[in-house]
Structure formats: structure tokens, C-alpha cells
Amino acid sequence: MRRIISFILLGLGVFAVALGLLLRFYAYPQLAKIPLDNESTSVSEGDGITALIIRTEDGAPVPEIRQNLSLTSTTYVTGDLTQPEVEEDGDVAVYVEATRTTDDATGIVVDASVRSLCIDRHSNEAVAPCEGQFIEEEQGKRITADRNTVQQPGLSFKFPFGTEKRDYKFYDLSVREPVDARFDGEETIQGVNTYRYVMAVPPTKIADREVPGSLVDQEDEPSVDAEVYYQVKRTVWVEPETGIVVVGQQEGKQELLTEGQDPGEGTIVFQGTLRFNETTINDNVTKAQDNMSKLSLLTSWPVAMWVAGAILTVVGVLMLIAGYRRGGRHGFDPPLRRQPAGAAR
Incomplete structure (x- = not known):
């Protein structure tokens, strides 16, 4: 189970980093x-x-x-x-x-x-x-x-x-x-x-x-x-x-x-x-705020995704390393071997 969770975390981490890169370097220039x-x-x-x-x-x-x-x-x-x-x-x-x-x-x-x-x-x-x-x-x-x-x-x-x-x-x-x-x-x-x-x-x-x-x-x-x-x-x-x-x-x-x-x-x-005049300034402030909220999806979110992705990846790797070390120290259960029918027991 630990290994499965480790691979899930690694997958999520890589996905988050890739999505952040996609938003910042592909979607942002387009929008x-x-x-x-x-x-x-x-x-x-x-x-x-x-x-x-x-x-x-x-x-x-x-x-x-x-x-x-x-x-x-x-x-x-x-x-x-x-x-x-x-x-x-x-x-x-x-x-x-x-x-x-x-x-x-x-x-x-x-x-x-x-x-x-x-x-x-x-x-x-x-x-x-x-x-x-x-x-x-x-x-x-x-x-x-x-x-x-x-x-x-x-x-x-x-x-x-x-x-x-x-x-x-x-x-x-x-x-x-x-x-x-x-x-x-x-x-x-x-x-x-x-x-x-x-x-x-x-x-x-x-x-x-x-x-x-x-x-x-x-x-x-x-x-x-x-x-x-x-x-x-x-x-x-x-x-x-x-x-x-x-x-x-x-x-x-x-x-x-x-x-x-x-x-x-x-x-x-x-x-x-x-x-x-005040009307023009108010309109420009509103326009800037509206566009800032749209652009934040393409500027601040990628950073958050990169950070989260890096954390998930590191945690996944550490869990894998810990699992392998535990297996090497205490020994994993060896796989069962099938014996041919009629073999002496």
C-alpha cells in the first residue's frame, strides 16, 4: 500500500508541475x-x-x-x-x-x-x-x-x-x-x-x-x-x-x-x-481589477502548482526510499514458489 501511495503522490506531483508549466508558458502568451x-x-x-x-x-x-x-x-x-x-x-x-x-x-x-x-x-x-x-x-x-x-x-x-x-x-x-x-x-x-x-x-x-x-x-x-x-x-x-x-x-x-x-x-x-477625470479613473481601476483576476490564473496559480508539485514529488520519493530501506532491513516476504504435483514435501 505504501508503494501505491508513493506512486500516486509522484504522479500528482508531476501532473501539477506540468500543468503549471502549461498555464504559464502556453496559456499565458495566448491569453x-x-x-x-x-x-x-x-x-x-x-x-x-x-x-x-x-x-x-x-x-x-x-x-x-x-x-x-x-x-x-x-x-x-x-x-x-x-x-x-x-x-x-x-x-x-x-x-x-x-x-x-x-x-x-x-x-x-x-x-x-x-x-x-x-x-x-x-x-x-x-x-x-x-x-x-x-x-x-x-x-x-x-x-x-x-x-x-x-x-x-x-x-x-x-x-x-x-x-x-x-x-x-x-x-x-x-x-x-x-x-x-x-x-x-x-x-x-x-x-x-x-x-x-x-x-x-x-x-x-x-x-x-x-x-x-x-x-x-x-x-x-x-x-x-x-x-x-x-x-x-x-x-x-x-x-x-x-x-x-x-x-x-x-x-x-x-x-x-x-x-x-x-x-x-x-x-x-x-x-x-x-x-x-474621476469617471475615467474609476473605469480604469475596474478594468484593471477585472483583468488582474483573469491573469492571476495564469501567473500566481502556476507558481502554486510548481510548489505543490515539488512537495508531492519529494514526499513520494521519500516514501519510496523509506519503503525500500524497510524492505532491505527486515526483509520482504519472498514470493511463494509453486511445486510440481507429487513432489515430496
């Missing part, structure tokens, strides 16, 4: 993917903001810098299932992001953009080939790239599953290149542990513009050539198991520099802070 048909909305808000407003007067656009504005920025992210890179069980998703920032008081659109890119469903980094990638920050002026070129490199939308305490590259739409997302510590938000990352872009030229002279204190000039400079400090709080950005905050500044001006001396056309 820890962003969805192809993603559909999400995030809303950021801010008060006391300086921004350039384009109002309409007598049917003509009139630029005007206003202060102490309340702005709302809404970002929609959807999965594009029509692109050739998208396959049901594939590793590439195509996401389209549309962002619009409006003045709460007037409803005037302050800023808007649309972009599309292909991303790896595990790491969430942009990948190529990508047929339909584009960036559009001015209506009707869509910037595309060769399908074999990664137009928007780095992370976008979220961080990878199993986010680590290290720096990452995150794409910045304004400077059109990835910037360092530096790990800045841990913080608990509504009971969810998050990693905080900070992205800082120093004053950087992002465009040339021809603007009305009145906009840059040159009333006598109908138009003036100016350079647009941008700087930002963006902070995100990321739930590490899922990579979901729970909270996002952006402290930004843009200014117009004319000839002879240095950054900090120009005309400010945007300055202020936008942060996820």
Missing part, C-alpha cells in the same frame, strides 16, 4: 493579449488654462489667445478589424485613436488629431509591416508612411503585460518620436498598486507657422513667420500586471517664437494641466 476589437474612451479635464482659440467672425477664422479656460479632452480608441494585418488568432492589432480638446464654455475645438498604427498584442509596441498607419493633426492633411516602416515607434495607449520597474520608450505625438518614460516609484490608487512613470520633453521645436502679426505683438505686420515650441511633463500611473494606464496627467506648454526670441520669451498659445 495575455490586447483585444482586436478594442473600444475605449478616456476623458481629461483642466482649469485655469491658457489656449489659442480660433473663433469665427463674419464667416472668417479669427485666432485669439484666451486665459483661465476650462478644457475637456476626449480620446477614443477603437480596433480596426478591416486592416490586412489583423487576424483572429494573430499577434498584431490595428488601433485608431481620435482625440479632441474643447473649450467647456463655448464648445470651440482647441485641438484635434487622429492616428492609426499596428501594435504587438503582447508588448503593445508599434510594429511593421503596417498598411494603413497614419497621423492627421490638421484636417485633410494625413501623413502616411511606407508599410515596412514603423511610423510611431515605442509604446502607445498602454504598457506591456508584466510591466517592470524600468524605463520604457513611449511615443509622443507632438514631437513625433518616442520619449523616455522613466520609472518614478509606486503608488496605490483606489486599492490598486501602480507604477508611476514620468515623461519629460524639454522645449523642442515642432513646427513652423505663418501667423497674424497681431497674435505675436507685431500689430504692423499682417503675417509673421514663427516657430512652434513644445514642452511637456507627462505622468502616468500604470497597473503593472495588465499594463493599463489607470491615471494620466499632462502639464504642457506651447509658444510661438519669432526671430530673435529664445524658448521662454515667445507668445504662449497653450499652458496648463489636463488630468483624467
Whole structure:
């Protein structure tokens, strides 16, 4: 009986270890993917903001810098299932992001953009080939790239599953290149542990513009050539198991520099802070918690199975060894030998 129990324990131990390996190294890569048909909305808000407003007067656009504005920025992210890179069980998703920032008081659109890119469903980094990638920050002026070129490199939308305490590259739409997302510590938000990352872009030229002279204190000039400079400090709080950005905050500044001006001396056309509103944060916390519970089956359970399997295997081996030693010391009953019929007894 002891030997039977020993083999049962050994079998259970090997099964537990094998099942743990299967969950962690086969099931986890298959299930820890962003969805192809993603559909999400995030809303950021801010008060006391300086921004350039384009109002309409007598049917003509009139630029005007206003202060102490309340702005709302809404970002929609959807999965594009029509692109050739998208396959049901594939590793590439195509996401389209549309962002619009409006003045709460007037409803005037302050800023808007649309972009599309292909991303790896595990790491969430942009990948190529990508047929339909584009960036559009001015209506009707869509910037595309060769399908074999990664137009928007780095992370976008979220961080990878199993986010680590290290720096990452995150794409910045304004400077059109990835910037360092530096790990800045841990913080608990509504009971969810998050990693905080900070992205800082120093004053950087992002465009040339021809603007009305009145906009840059040159009333006598109908138009003036100016350079647009941008700087930002963006902070995100990321739930590490899922990579979901729970909270996002952006402290930004843009200014117009004319000839002879240095950054900090120009005309400010945007300055202020936008942060996820409470509804968005609550939704992200709920989403992170739901996904954490699903992923725990594939991350924490394998560890428990490996530990249990190792214990069962060791106990089974020890019982076998103890049985053999007991048999060698005291002797097992020898098997009965059959004697031929009629043999002397």
C-alpha cells in the first residue's frame, strides 16, 4: 500500500508541475493579449488654462489667445478589424485613436488629431509591416508612411503585460518620436498598486507657422513667420500586471517664437494641466481589477502548482526510499514458489 501511495503522490506531483508549466508558458502568451476589437474612451479635464482659440467672425477664422479656460479632452480608441494585418488568432492589432480638446464654455475645438498604427498584442509596441498607419493633426492633411516602416515607434495607449520597474520608450505625438518614460516609484490608487512613470520633453521645436502679426505683438505686420515650441511633463500611473494606464496627467506648454526670441520669451498659445477625470479613473481601476483576476490564473496559480508539485514529488520519493530501506532491513516476504504435483514435501 505504501508503494501505491508513493506512486500516486509522484504522479500528482508531476501532473501539477506540468500543468503549471502549461498555464504559464502556453496559456499565458495566448491569453495575455490586447483585444482586436478594442473600444475605449478616456476623458481629461483642466482649469485655469491658457489656449489659442480660433473663433469665427463674419464667416472668417479669427485666432485669439484666451486665459483661465476650462478644457475637456476626449480620446477614443477603437480596433480596426478591416486592416490586412489583423487576424483572429494573430499577434498584431490595428488601433485608431481620435482625440479632441474643447473649450467647456463655448464648445470651440482647441485641438484635434487622429492616428492609426499596428501594435504587438503582447508588448503593445508599434510594429511593421503596417498598411494603413497614419497621423492627421490638421484636417485633410494625413501623413502616411511606407508599410515596412514603423511610423510611431515605442509604446502607445498602454504598457506591456508584466510591466517592470524600468524605463520604457513611449511615443509622443507632438514631437513625433518616442520619449523616455522613466520609472518614478509606486503608488496605490483606489486599492490598486501602480507604477508611476514620468515623461519629460524639454522645449523642442515642432513646427513652423505663418501667423497674424497681431497674435505675436507685431500689430504692423499682417503675417509673421514663427516657430512652434513644445514642452511637456507627462505622468502616468500604470497597473503593472495588465499594463493599463489607470491615471494620466499632462502639464504642457506651447509658444510661438519669432526671430530673435529664445524658448521662454515667445507668445504662449497653450499652458496648463489636463488630468483624467474621476469617471475615467474609476473605469480604469475596474478594468484593471477585472483583468488582474483573469491573469492571476495564469501567473500566481502556476507558481502554486510548481510548489505543490515539488512537495508531492519529494514526499513520494521519500516514501519510496523509506519503503525500500524497510524492505532491505527486515526483509520482504519472498514470493511463494509453486511445486510440481507429487513432489515430496
